[in-house]
């Protein structure tokens with residue numbers, strides 16, 4: 001029986017993790033759950049999975065959650081950053097699945113590694129912000145970091161086909177998002193509802209917007225750099241609108257090994273949970289003849305500048321990727337709130353990366369300070385952009 005703590009249980013990945021745990025209840029047990037603000041769903045999950053500890057995002061929600069749970073839970077509810085860190089380090093957990101969205105995932109994930117837990121990582125922002133520190137901690141504490149992000153799970157699987165020194169390049173596939181074929185003048189006017197409608201995946205709001213700007217692919221490039229210890233020159237991106245080929249590894253002899261499958265996050269989640277075993281999930285099978293055709297095209301860096309920006313930040317190094325991430329979180333929120341337009345997102349992020357003072361990514365405090373500064377500057381940029389377009 002593998003005991004799992006799950007951070008971000010009420011989200012899209014969190015609920016898929018629980019679906020896999022429910023299906024394989026003879027193999028997995030949930031010992032800790034944490035969520036942000038969805039008290040009702042968290043309470044329902046606690047009643048079903050009976051974890052030992054539970055955490056909710058803000059202190060004012062603790063009483064509301066307690067009211068929905070048996071008295072036996074009242075001393076076992078925590079909150080905020082400390083709550084997440086507590087769930088991430090509880091002695092009963094062998095594995096921590098990090099499925100929260102955004103920078104809030106960094107500290108509990110680092111704590112979990114330092115507490116010797118294997119990690120199932122969906123929260124890509126952790127590696128974008130602090131990939132160097134995280135991978136050093138993984139090596140030092142001899143834990144496994146298993147990717148849940150579909151592309152990284154695909155690469156992880158394709159890497160099993162050869163030796164590390166024989167890898168030439170890794171190639172991330174990108175769906176291209178809902179605006180793949182849209183003219184630049186139309187992109188300016190797209191609404192949050194249009195941007196949230198991903199063609200292939202049903203995901204949380206932030207990552208859906210990131211997919212639409214292609215920032216998601218940029219974040220995934222940085223994630224891949226750290227997870228697989230490759231340089232930015234060794235990472236390619238190809239647009240593949242069907243999301244059937246989840247990513248590829250090119251070896252030095254020219255062989256290209258890919259992982260394919262239907263777009264269902266339970267597949268990479270189950271692989272991370274049960275690695276190296278594979279579980280019979282009973283999902284519908286990929287039928288290539290029904291797919292008919294699989295298309296591939298180059299990404300358009302002019303219409304989707306966020307992807308180029310992410311490569312640039314990766315090459316700059318230091319805290320540049322952490323600033324990119326923080327500015328993007330602010331800009332995405334501002335777009336969803338109707339304060340800036342869709343094409344302003346990458347503009348706000350680019351301006352912020354140039355204005356913030358950058359530091360050393362070997363220093364956790366420098367990363368956290370860069371994140372803090374970037375949020376302030378990005379908010380200013382949002383105000384300036386919003387005022388300019390009013």
Ligand SMILES: NC(=O)C1=CN([C@@H]2O[C@H](COP(=O)(O)OP(=O)(O)OC[C@H]3O[C@@H](n4cnc5c(N)ncnc54)[C@H](OP(=O)(O)O)[C@@H]3O)[C@@H](O)[C@H]2O)C=CC1
Nearest residue numbers: 008010011012013035036037038100101122123124203204
């Ligand atoms: N969805 C997908 O298919 C994929 C997602 N990912 C990555 O996985 C991560 C999660 O994405 P997704 O599930 O889509 O996002 P969602 O927005 O659906 O879920 C986010 C989760 O984080 C929780 N949360 C937010 N703030 C806090 C906090 N302070 N403390 C504890 N929990 C918090 C939310 O709680 P609440 O809802 O209660 O507020 C929710 O459970 C992201 O990093 C994303 O990039 C990667 C690949 C695919």
Ligand SMILES: CC(=O)[C@@H](O)[C@H](O)COP(=O)(O)O
Nearest residue numbers: 149150174175176177211216
């Ligand atoms: C399911 C998953 O891993 C997402 O990151 C997904 O890949 C987003 O799709 P695109 O960013 O390729 O549009």
Ligand SMILES: [Mn+2]
Nearest residue numbers: 149150151220
């Ligand atoms: Mn992905």
